[in-house]
Amino acid sequence: MNRCVRHAAAFCLLLLLALLANAARVQLVAAGGYAANPANRRADIALYARPRGDILAGGRAVTGSRATGGRLAYVRTYADGPLYAPVTGFASQTYGATLLEGTENDLLDGTSPALHDQPLWREITRARQRGGDVHTTIDPAAQRAAYDGLAGRRGAVAALDPATGRILALVSSPSYDPGLLSGAGPSVTAAWRRLNDDPEQPMLDRAIRQTYPPGSTFKVVTAAAALAAGVVTDLRARTGSPDPYRLPGTDVELTNEGAGCRDASMYDAFRFSCNTVFAKLGADLGARNVVAQAELFGFNDARLRVPPSVAKSNVDTAMSPDQVALSSIGQYDTTATPLQMAMVAAAVGDGGRLMAPYLVDRVTDRVGTTVARTRPRLLHRAVDGRTAAALQQLMEAVVADGTGTNAAIPGAVVGGKTGTAQHGMANAGTPYAWFLSYARPSARAPASVAVAVVVEDADAVRADISGGGNAAPIARAVMEAVLKEPAAGLSRPAGS
Structure with missing residues (x-):
């Protein structure tokens, strides 16, 4: 081989x-940067090249996909969008995805390994299949009743089995149509x-x-x-x-909306919601007992997922006696x-057991085979x-x-409990009306449903706002x- 050929070969x-x-x-070092570049539409084109799987409530799809004829071939559509928006969230070609559209995205868009019958081949070829369908636990009749009941007023409803x-x-109100955000x-x-x-x-x-x-x-x-602490052993005994x-430790005097609360028994104080009785009970119990009990019901838990994340409900762990009384x-x-x-009401209605709330019942693939199912889980x-x-006796008396x-x-x-929550500087804000409850078909049946309702009715006359009303x-x-459902109250997890 002559010199020129050797040099050419080396070059x-x-x-x-x-x-x-x-x-x-490009593939190992810079790939992340290219993928994250807003100008790179490959991922979006692939994501919207075929219809997403659907989200279902009561066996009926509340989402769909519509062909666009453009590079992003399909956009998300929603049936009864405002009704189910607090469940589905939105899937937008511009703004991403939220709630179930976000947490279940890999199942809905077909990239989840759980959907692949030949996962290794799919990984090699990078081929996508039709997304799976997410079957929610939502009861359409209950969802509609909550939505219609709020009637556009600011507020929310949560109901559990x-x-x-x-x-x-x-349900969250006022709501919006997620379809408005679907395309580009x-x-x-x-x-x-x-x-x-x-502002709403x-x-x-x-x-x-x-x-x-x-x-x-x-x-x-x-x-x-x-x-639980034995501070009250007889519901009918006067409390002093x-x-x-x-x-405690202040000059602030707490009063009640009505009369008859002085020395009232827990039974009567609960029925007529005497602030003085329960504030004194809280101060007598002390922060440790009140906080411990609240945490057993689920307060101060920042890890709760349904699977969308849930905001942490809070009870301060370090409080002075007057703060404990108010808490x-x-x-x-x-x-x-x-x-x-709703979890508090559910635990009382089910004899003290607090089950983990969940929104996804199961996921099915393109031929209807169940590939994942949520099993009921006892939190504690x-x-x-x-x-x-005893709590059931109190709530049923209400x-x-x-x-x-x-x-x-x-x-x-x-069984139920009313609440009218003051808020704002010096409690000047319009009160929130609360009601939490559970119901069972008969005295011997287990509770079928637990509900919590809050209404922020800024247009109401302040004196007319109440949880009961x-x-x-x-x-x-x-x-x-x-x-009204045929199987109301009959479902119960195995081993419970």
């Missing part, structure tokens, strides 16, 4: 090595700006992402702590509670999501059976002959919708 080898080095650099933790309804272009940008600038915050999922002072609904937690009650009636810095308060026991029975009679359902056993009728409608 070609160097070029080949340079090409290989650059290919390695106490025996399993299945989320039966998740000026109309989507304008809709995004309009929704984000709206229609895209805020108030059921799981907004916390409120729970007001008197927190008295369920305080009553549980008092019963002054009216007004001076908060014990759902004020001070105590806050809760509607889902959290919130209270023992005896305490749960509906039978207390502040929650608007939640009564003929032929069913209903504003929120209880909505809870009743949701409970009636569930109780």
Whole structure:
């Protein structure tokens, strides 16, 4: 081989090595940067090249896909978009995905290994298959009852199956149509700006992402702590509670909306929501007992997923006696999501067991085969059976002959607790109306549904706002919708 050929061969080898080095650099070092570059539309083109799998409620798809004829071949569509927005979230070609559209994205777009019958071949070829379908736990009748009950007022509803933790309804109001954000272009940008600038915050999922002072609904937690600690052993015994009650270490006197709370028994104090009795109970119990009981119901848990993340419901762990007294009636810095308060009602209704709430029942592939299923899971026991029975007695008295009679359902056993939560500087804000409840078809049947409702009714006359008046009728409608189901109250996880 002559000299020129050798030099040419060496130069070609160097070029080949340079090409290989650059290919390695592009694929291994710079790939992340190229993928993240907004100008790179390959991922989006591949993502929207075929229809997404659907999200279903009650066996009916509440999402779909529509062909565009453009490079992004399909966009997301929504049936009853505002009704199911707090469940589905949105899948946007411009703004990404939220809630189930986000947490279940790999299942819906077909990239999840769980959907692949030949995972190794799919990994080699990078081929996509049709996305899976996500079957939610939502009961369409309960969802509709909650949505219609709120009637556009600011507020939220969360409903659970106490025996399993299945989320039966998740409604936030006012709502929005996720389809407005599905595609790309000026109309989507304008809709995004309009929704984000709206002072009513229609895209805020108030059921799981907004916390409120729970007001008197927190008295369920305080009553549980008092019963568990043995501070109260007889529901009918007088408590020795002054009216007004001076908060410990202060000159502030706490009063009640009505009369008859001085030295009232826990039974009567719970029925008529006496602040003085429960504030004194909380101060007597101390921060440790109140906080421990609240945490058994799910407060202070920042890890809760359904699978979308849930805002942490808060009870301060370090409080002075006066702060404990206020926290014990759902004020001070105590806050809760509607889902959290539904969990409290569910635990009481199910004899003290707190089940992990969940929104996805199962996922099926393109031919309908189940590839993943959620199994009911016990978080822990919130209270023992005896305490749960006492709390049921208290909550059922509220509906039978207390502040929650608007939640009564003929032929069913209903337990509830009203709340009117003060908030704002010097409590100047319009109060929030709360109601939490559970219902069962008969005295011997297990609880079929637990509900929490909060209404932020800024247009109401302040004196007319109450949990029993504003929120209880909505809870009743949701409970009636569930109780009408043929299998109401019959589902219970194995081994429970």
